[in-house]
Amino acid sequence: MTQLIVGKIGALAAEGIRDLLTRSLGGEPIARxxxxxxxxxxxxxxxxxxxxxxxxxxGGAGATLRDLAEVSMTWGEFCVPLPLVVTLAAKRWSPVAREHPGPVTVSVLSPVAGPLVPYGNEPGIRVLAGRNEFLESSNDGVADPFSLTMQPVAVEGSTTFDPVAARELAVLWAAEAVGAAKRCLRDAVAYAKERKQFGVPIGSFQAIKHRAAHMLELTERAETAVLWAAADDFREGAESIGTRRLVLHALATSREVVESAIQVHGGMGFTWEMGLHVYLRHVVALRELVQGLLPA
Incomplete structure (x- = not known):
């Protein structure tokens, strides 16, 4: 039977990342x-x-893809605008990426906008051309403002992936989207418990209860899809229609959860300060990149 339980490295790393982000961000809203x-x-x-x-x-810690999926889900709950997840995947795959002390990213042929480099303007970042070389690119491109977290930059060339590398990065990006969905679900439930209408919390209304229950179901489905895609004996590679279906299902379902969270917040859900739109934009951008990694 496929082992879906996270290993010790993944559990400890996810806990460590959560602690680091909680301390570093100090509870500040994502919009800040x-x-x-x-x-x-x-x-x-x-x-x-x-x-x-x-x-x-x-010479590394040897975390499995399942371990890294756990870390990516935790990272996605915060959506910090730093290229940790793509760097994890790049240094797992590429020897030249491991030699670079700074962050590493890739250029993905988006089906919508051509080659895009997520986090392309991050200081000190390098862009992989393939497993053993970098693209000759500079950090002076104009970032797309739609994704406030990833800010992808259009470039001329795209990274050449082997099937395993493309599959693994797609899984980790889908896991990141699941983390965003889990965070938005948690925030929506907390808001429904506090926000009152007609003198009672809106969470006591049947419509909100049903929406929250459906959001939980969707989140669990999305997480399960990612875990199956990350499983050690699920190795069809990037050409596998199974992998593509699983990660795109996780991404689409995560987007639906974030959209529902905005609805639960009512008018507040559309405000800049609440920041739910940041999660939505992040998940949409991730889906576009994954579609480029695993074309139909």
């Missing part, structure tokens, strides 16, 4: 830390977080 940096890449680098996915034979 997308505009003002509260966490620097150097902090992640000094903690060795960018190398936990490097195989043991290459």
């Amino acid at each position: 830390y997308t505009e003002q940096r509260l966490l620097e890449w150097a902090t992640l680098r000094e903690g060795g977080w960018d190398e936990i996915g490097v195989p043991e034979e290459a």
Whole structure:
């Protein structure tokens, strides 16, 4: 039977990342830390977080894809605008990426906008051309403002992936979207317990109860899809229609959860300060990138 339970490395790493982000962000709303940096890449680098996915034979911690999926889900709950997830995947796959002390990203051929580099303007970032070389690109491109967290930059060339690398990055990006959905579900439930209409919490209304229950079902379905895609014996590769269906299902379902969370918040859900739109934009951007990684 496929083992879907997270390993010790994944559980400890996810707990560590959650603690780091909680301390670094200090409970600030997402709208603030997308505009003002509260966490620097150097902090992640000094903690060795960018190398936990490097195989043991290459001198790394040897975290499995299932472990990294757990870390990515935790990271997605905060949606910090730093390229940790893509760097984890890049350093797991590429020897030249492991030699670079800074963050590493990729160029994905988007079905909508052509080659896009997520986090393309992050200081010190390098863009992989393939497993053993970088693209010659500069950090002066104009970032797409739609995704406040990823801010992808259009470039000329795209990264050449092998099937396993494309599949693994797609799984981790889908896991990140699931984390965003879990966070939005949690925030929506907390809001429904506090917000009152007609003198009672809106969470006591049957319509809100049904919506919250459906959001929980969707979130669990999305997480299950990611875990199956990350399972060690699910190795059809990027060409597998099974992998593509699972990760796109997780992404579409996560988007539905975030949209429902906005509805639960009512008018407040559309405000800049609440920041739910940041999660929605992030999930939409992730889906576009995954479609480029795993074309039909």
